[in-house]
Every structure is written in C-alpha cells, then in structure tokens.
Amino acid sequence: MDFSQLLKSRIDLINAKLDEYLVEHDNYQKKIYQAMRYSIFAGGKRLRPVMTLAACDIVGGDERLSLPFGCAVEMIHTYSLIHDDLPVMDNDDYRRGKPTNHKVFGQAMAVLAGDALLNKAFEIMAAEAVSGRCDIKRAVKAMLVIAEASGTEGMIGGQVVDIESGNYGINDLHKMEYMHLHKTGALIAASIEAGAIIGGAGEKELESLALFGRNVGLAFQIKDDLLDVEGDQQLLGKPVGSDENNKKSTFVTLMGIEKSKQRIEELTQEAIDSLGIFHDKGWFLIQLARELVGRNK
Amino acid sequence: MDFSQLLKSRIDLINAKLDEYLVEHDNYQKKIYQAMRYSIFAGGKRLRPVMTLAACDIVGGDERLSLPFGCAVEMIHTYSLIHDDLPVMDNDDYRRGKPTNHKVFGQAMAVLAGDALLNKAFEIMAAEAVSGRCDIKRAVKAMLVIAEASGTEGMIGGQVVDIESGNYGINDLHKMEYMHLHKTGALIAASIEAGAIIGGAGEKELESLALFGRNVGLAFQIKDDLLDVEGDQQLLGKPVGSDENNKKSTFVTLMGIEKSKQRIEELTQEAIDSLGIFHDKGWFLIQLARELVGRNK
Numbered sequence: 172m173d174f175s176q177l178l179k180s181r182i183d184l185i186n187a188k189l190d191e192y193l194v195e196h197d198n199y200q201k202k203i204y205q206a207m208r209y210s211i212f213a214g215g216k217r218l219r220p221v222m223t224l225a226a227c228d229i230v231g232g233d234e235r236l237s238l239p240f241g242c243a244v245e246m247i248h249t250y251s252l253i254h255d256d257l258p259v260m261d262n263d264d265y266r267r268g269k270p271t272n273h274k275v276f277g278q279a280m281a282v283l284a285g286d287a288l289l290n291k292a293f294e295i296m297a298a299e300a301v302s303g304r305c306d307i308k309r310a311v312k313a314m315l316v317i318a319e320a321s322g323t324e325g326m327i328g329g330q331v332v333d334i335e336s337g338n339y340g341i342n343d344l345h346k347m348e349y350m351h352l353h354k355t356g357a358l359i360a361a362s363i364e365a366g367a368i369i370g371g372a373g374e375k376e377l378e379s380l381a382l383f384g385r386n387v388g389l390a391f392q393i394k395d396d397l398l399d400v401e402g403d404q405q406l407l408g409k410p411v412g413s414d415e416n417n418k419k420s421t422f423v424t425l426m427g428i429e430k431s432k433q434r435i436e437e438l439t440q441e442a443i444d445s446l447g448i449f450h451d452k453g454w455f456l457i458q459l460a461r462e463l464v465g466r467n468k
Numbered sequence: 469m470d471f472s473q474l475l476k477s478r479i480d481l482i483n484a485k486l487d488e489y490l491v492e493h494d495n496y497q498k499k500i501y502q503a504m505r506y507s508i509f510a511g512g513k514r515l516r517p518v519m520t521l522a523a524c525d526i527v528g529g530d531e532r533l534s535l536p537f538g539c540a541v542e543m544i545h546t547y548s549l550i551h552d553d554l555p556v557m558d559n560d561d562y563r564r565g566k567p568t569n570h571k572v573f574g575q576a577m578a579v580l581a582g583d584a585l586l587n588k589a590f591e592i593m594a595a596e597a598v599s600g601r602c603d604i605k606r607a608v609k610a611m612l613v614i615a616e617a618s619g620t621e622g623m624i625g626g627q628v629v630d631i632e633s634g635n636y637g638i639n640d641l642h643k644m645e646y647m648h649l650h651k652t653g654a655l656i657a658a659s660i661e662a663g664a665i666i667g668g669a670g671e672k673e674l675e676s677l678a679l680f681g682r683n684v685g686l687a688f689q690i691k692d693d694l695l696d697v698e699g700d701q702q703l704l705g706k707p708v709g710s711d712e713n714n715k716k717s718t719f720v721t722l723m724g725i726e727k728s729k730q731r732i733e734e735l736t737q738e739a740i741d742s743l744g745i746f747h748d749k750g751w752f753l754i755q756l757a758r759e760l761v762g763r764n765k
Contacts, residue, residue, distance in 0.1 A: 199646065200620050203628045207620075254583060259575035278556035279631050282579065283624055286551060289583065290619040293590040297612040300597075307604055315594040322587040323497050323504075327580055331500045334576045349496065 174458045178221065184235075185220045186212075188242050192295060206276040206284035207291070210249050214267040218391075218463070219244045219359060223366035225455050226380050232370020236305040240313050240369060243292035244362040247321045250288035251330070251358075253281055260334065293318070305369055313365035320361030329354025341420040351392040351422075352385060359391065360384030379445045386442035387460050390435045394464060396421035397431055402467065439464050471755045475518065481532070482517045483509075485539050489592060503573040503581035504588070507546050511564040515688075515760070516541045516656060520663035522752050523677050529667020533602040537610050537666060540589035541659040544618045547585035548627070548655075550578055557631065590615070602666055610662040617658030626651025638717040648689040648719075649682060656688065657681030676742045683739035684757050687732045691761060693718035694728055699764065736761050 172180065189211055195204045220241030227237035256263040256271040257278060263271055273281035296317070300310035319325055332341070332350040341347050363384040367377050400423050422431050442460050446453035469477065486508055492501045517538030524534035553560040553568040554575060560568055570578035593614070597607035616622055629638070629647040638644050660681040664674050697720050719728050739757050743750035 196620075199629045199632075200625050202632060203620055203624065250583075254579055257579065259579060280628075282551055282554065282556060283628060283631065285583070286547075286586065287620050287624045289586055290615060290624060294612070294615040294619050297608055297615050300608040301605075301612050307608065308598075311594055311597040311604065311608060315591070315598050318587060318591040318594050322591050323493075323500055323584050327500065327584045327587060328497050331577075331580060332496045334580065335496075335499060 174455065174462075177455060178459070181221050181224050181234075182217045184224070184238060185217050185241060185245065188238050189245065192242060192246075192291065202276070202280065203283060203287055206272060206280050207288055209275060210253050210272050210284065211246065211288070213269050215245065215249065217245065218459075219248055219362035221459070222359065222363045222384070222456070223369075225459070226363040226366030226372075227370035228366075229380070229449055229452050229456065230367050230370040230372040230376050232366075232372075234366070234370070237313075237366040237369040239295050239299040240310075240317065240365045241362065243296050244317060244358060244365065246288040246292040246295075247317070247326075248358060250285040250292075251321075251326060253285040253288070255330070257281060289321075306371075309368050309371065313368045316364045316368065317358075317361045320357040325353055325357035325361070326355075329357070336420070342425070344422075344425055347420065347422060347425055348389065351389055355392045356385045356388030359388035375448065379448050382445040383442045383456065383460075386438045386445070387463065390438035390442065390460075391463050393422045393431050393435050393438070394466065396423045397428065397435070398466075398468070399423075400428065435464055471752065471759075474752060475756070478518050478521050478531075479514045481521070481535060482514050482538060482542065485535050486542065489539060489543075489588065499573070499577065500580060500584055503569060503577050504585055506572060507550050507569050507581065508543065508585070510566050512542065512546065514542065515756075516545055516659035518756065519656065519660045519681070519753070520666075522756070523660040523663030523669075524667035525663075526677070526746055526749050526753065527664050527667040527669040527673050529663075529669075531663070531667070534610075534663040534666040536592050536596040537607075537614065537662045538659065540593050541614060541655060541662065543585040543589040543592075544614070544623075545655060547582040547589075548618075548623060550582040550585070552627070554578060586618075603668075606665050606668065610665045613661045613665065614655075614658045617654040622650055622654035622658070623652075626654070633717070639722070641719075641722055644717065644719060644722055645686065648686055652689045653682045653685030656685035672745065676745050679742040680739045680753065680757075683735045683742070684760065687735035687739065687757070688760050690719045690728050690732050690735070691763065693720045694725065694732070695763075695765070696720075697725065732761055 193204060193208050193211060195201065195208065223237050223241030223244060224234040227234040252266060253272045255261050256266060257273055264274055265271060272284055276284065296310065296314045299305065300307055300314065321327065329350050332346065333354060341350060360381050363380045364377060367380045372380065399421065426434065439460055443457050446456060490501060490505050490508060492498065492505065520534050520538030520541060521531040524531040549563060550569045552558050553563060554570055561571055562568060569581055573581065593607065593611045596602065597604055597611065618624065626647050629643065630651060638647060657678050660677045661674060664677045669677065696718065719731070723731065736757055740754050743753060
C-alpha cells in the first residue's frame with residue numbers, strides 16, 4: 172500500500188470505530204449523542220488516531236489493539252474544540268466550514284457534549300483495560316499518558332495560558348511555545364506514545380516517538396497560524412484573519428512569516444530525524460509529517 | 469470509634485488527600501489550580517468518598533487503598549456542580565453559601581476548572597492502577613464503574629433530561645426518578661461500588677451495596693427538593709425557593725410534601741434492608757443513610 176491508501180484505510184478504521192462507540196440512542200440520551208456525533212463527524216483529519224495506529228505498528232504491535240486509545244484521543248481533542256468555541260472562550264461560529272456545536276445545539280448542550288466526550292474517552296479506555304484484549308499494564312500506562320497530556324499539565328494547562336493572556340498577551344516566543352506545546356503538542360505526542368505503549372515499545376523507541384510527536388505538534392500549530400494569515404478561506408472552512416480579529420498573538424505576529432516558515436522546516440526535520448532508529452519502518456510517519464507541513468487547510 | 473468520630477476521621481483523610489492531589493502550582497497553572505481548589509474546598513459533605521471508604525471496609529478491604537477512587541468521585545461530583553452553575557446551565561450565583569466558581573474566576577476559567585477536575589479524576593485513577601498499590605484488575609474495574617456512572621448513561625444522561633425538559637417539563641414521576649437516579653444516584657452508587665470493588669467484594673456484596681447507593685441517592689435528592697421548600701436559608705447557604713424561581717419541577721411539586729417525606733422513608737428503609745447481608749458491619753452506612761435523611765442542610 173502506498174501512503175494515501177494506508178492513510179485512507181486507517182482513517183476508515185477510525186471512523187467505523189468512532190461510529191460504533193457513538194451509536195445514536197433512541198431514548199432520553201438521543202440529543203446528547205447527536206451533539207457528540209455532530210462534532211466528531213465534522214470533518215476532522217483524524218491526525219491523532221492515525222498517529223496512534225502508526226506508532227503501534229512501527230514498534231511491531233497489532234495496530235487494531237491501539238484503535239480504542241486513538242479514538243479516545245480523538246474524542247478528547249474534539250471535546251476541547253467544542254469548549255474552546257463557546258462564546259465565553261474563543262466565541263467561534265464556524266469550524267471546518269460548519270456551524271460550531273453551540274450554534275446548532277445551544278450552549279448548555281455544547282458544554283455537556285464536551286463533558287460527555289471527555290468522559291466517554293476514559294470509559295472506552297477503562298473498558299478496553301477490563302476487556303483483556305490488550306495487556307492490562309500497557310492499557311493503563313497508555314491511559315495515564317493520555318490523561319496527563321489532556322489535563323492541567325498538558326492541554327488544559329496550555330489553554331489556561333491562552334485564556335489568561337488576553338489580547339496580544341503572549342509577547343515572548345518562550346511563552347508562545349510553552350502554550351502550544353501544551354495546548355496542542357502534548358496530546359499529539361500522547362497519541363503517538365499511547366500507540367507505542369500498546370504496541371510494546373521499549374524505552375528508547377518511546378522517547379523517539381514522543382519527540383517526533385512534540386516537534387510535529389508544534390510545527391502543526393505554527394502552520395495553523397500561517398494559514399490564518401495566508402490561507403484560502405474556502406479550503407480552511409473558516410474565516411482567515413480570525414487571529415487578528417480576536418487580537419491574538421501568534422507565531423506569525425511574533426516571528427513574521429519567513430521565520431515562521433523556517434521554524435516549521437526545522438521542527439519537521441527534527442521530527443523526521445528522531446525516527447532514525449526505526450530505519451525504513453519510519454516512512455509512513457515521515458510522509459505524514461511532510462503532508463502536515465505542506466497542507467493548505 | 470463512634471459514628472461521628474469515624475465520619476470525621478474519614479473526612480480528614482479525604483481532605484488531606486484532595487489537598488495533596490491539588491497542590492497549588494506556582495507557574496502558568498496557578499490560576500486553574502486555584503479555581504479547582506476553590507470548589508473542591510467549598511464545604512462539600514464528602515458523602516461520596518466517605519461511602520467509598522466505608523464500602524471498601526465493609527467487605528474487608530483496606531480502605532486507604534480506595535481513597536484515590538473516592539477522591540476521583542469527589543472531583544467528578546465537583547466538576548458537575550461547577551458546570552451546572554454556569555449561566556448557560558442553571559445560572560446559580562451561590563452554592564453552600566459561597567459565590568459559585570464562575571462568579572469568582574469568570575466563565576472561561578470555570579469551564580476549564582470543571583474540565584480539569586474531570587480529567588484529574590481519571591489521571592488519579594490511572595496513576596493508581598499503574599502504581600501497583602492495589603490490584604490492577606480491581607483498579608480498572610472501579611475506574612470503569614465510575615466512568616460509566618458519570619457519563620452519558622449516568623450523570624450526564626440525567627443532566628441532559630434536566631436541561632432538555634425546560635420549565636416544569638418533567639411532569640411524570642417515572643421521568644423524574646429516571647432523571648435523579650442518573651443525575652445523582654448513579655455516581656453515589658458508583659462511589660460505593662468502586663470502594664467495594666477495591667476491597668475485593670463478591671458479586672452479591674456488590675449488588676447489595678449498589679442497591680443501597682441507588683436508594684440513598686434518590687432519597688438524598690428528594691430530601692434536597694424538600695429542603696428547597698422547607699429549609700432554612702442560613703443553614704443551606706443558598707436561597708430557598710430557587711426551584712420555584714427557576715420554574716423547575718421537583719419531587720415536591722409532583723408529589724406534595726407529605727408523599728415526598730413518605731417516599732424518603734421508604735427508600736431509606738429499602739437501603740438499610742439491602743445491607744442485611746453484612747449484619748453488624750453495616751452500622752456505619754446505616755447511620756450515614758439516617759443522617760442524610762435527617763439533615764437540615
């Protein structure tokens with residue numbers, strides 16, 4: 172299989188499993204499942220769970236065993252977007268070309284749908300650990316890595332810095348990198364680490380993959396900031412210039428366009444280099460990193 | 469030790485452990501930990517973790533092993549209160565006599581503090597499972613029971629019915645019981661089940677304790693509705709009559725005061741009866757159930 176075939180087959184696996192986890196209930200819970208499904212199936216790239224599967228495979232594991240953990244990360248990522256878009260947070264009306272969750276289901280339901288996705292992620296991982304399908308010790312380690320990456324020392328910690336900083340509040344690059352390494356990088360790195368843990372990675376393999384994840388995560392975020400300035404509104408599915416309208420500091424406002432592009436190149440190269448220990452087996456993740464840097468949406 | 473001594477020593481254990489889990493960080497995360505601590509230490513009765521410890525003990529386990537799971541349940545309970553109080557949900561300004569989280573920290577931080585407490589609960593449980601301090605299989609089972617009870621098939625499911633029903637929208641007792649059994653009862657039952665699982669309970673012991681939890685949880689909620697009509701504002705720390713002001717149906721609006729009191733008695737008796745298999749060892753939970761029914765705040 173070439174890259175795009177393998178990518179597509181992994182995305183198909185992930186979508187089918189997410190669909191299974193979020194079967195719409197025909198009872199009092201109908202509405203909350205609709206709200207959860209709306210954002211889960213709103214066109215996400217499935218970057219994180221794809222990385223989970225790839226990392227499990229690269230260390231010699233059966234990637235299907237890592238699928239529940241990848242889906243859990245995707246749910247955590249999606250809950251964070253729903254809550255971020257709320258009027259009291261970033262107040263965004265559109266995401267990926269579609270109205271945001273609270274525009275469709277109302278703010279109360281959007282808060283609950285976010286809560287429900289975060290909770291469901293841990294429900295899925297705990298059920299998987301109980302099931303005995305994969306090694307129970309690996310399962311709880313993967314769960315812990317994901318929980319730490321999404322919590323106060325990870326994603327939420329980054330989000331707090333973002334919220335607390337206010338308009339153009341982040342004016343040094345160190346704080347900006349800290350914010351994004353936590354807000355975005357931590358969960359991307361955890362999605363890879365979790366897959367590697369389920370696949371039975373050794374210490375060194377785990378470190379290399381985590382480093383890859385952090386660098387790709389940061390490059391991904393700088394690219395996001397660039398697209399907000401240079402991107403095509405149609406392709407992005409959201410207005411360009413929203414960072415400027417929201418008076419947000421970004422990598423681009425701090426470093427300028429050229430230096431931002433250069434930093435993306437450096438980070439991508441570092442990410443690719445860290446996969447050296449896997450030799451030829453690194454090809455899929457390397458290609459994925461290159462696609463992320465080259466994307467136009 | 470008599471009841472109040474044992475209750476106090478358990479509450480002290482729980483508070484010390486919660487304090488340890490939420491040590492205030494002197495860095496970018498300072499504010500979120502302040503917000504989390506504010507609601508965790510806002511005078512909660514610690515009913516749920518006390519039940520976790522008692523259930524672990526009643527089946528012959530070392531109750532200190534169940535402490536992390538009790539603390540996790542308390543964090544989940546607290547996050548649900550923070551989100552419930554938000555303007556887009558119940559819009560409450562006071563809880564237990566103190567301004568609600570969003571009145572002190574702002575709505576964005578309150579959303580994040582709730583998210584962070586839910587996440588932290590699973591972080592703590594996953595770390596406990598990894599640690600090897602208690603049996604890993606019991607740890608993941610306890611985690612699953614708690615996750616299911618707090619999710620769409622539990623607490624969030626009940627909350628959805630509450631939100632969806634709107635003003636005086638719940639007009640049959642069946643739906644009201646469904647709502648409260650999920651919104652309140654499920655997590656109370658899970659706090660007991662989790663303790664029993666960590667303590668190594670057998671199937672029958674687990675069933676009896678879960679039944680006790682569900683009945684106590686429902687009695688607790690009807691008592692809450694009664695206090696909103698008959699209670700003393702000073703003792704409650706929130707305005708009485710808030711259900712009426714919020715145009716909410718309650719057990720009392722549906723059944724009247726006398727029948728509500730009668731139902732509380734029945735449920736408490738059923739709860740107590742279900743502990744029969746534990747003989748004398750049931751005394752603490754029985755006394756706790758009686759205190760909950762007799763409380764005036």
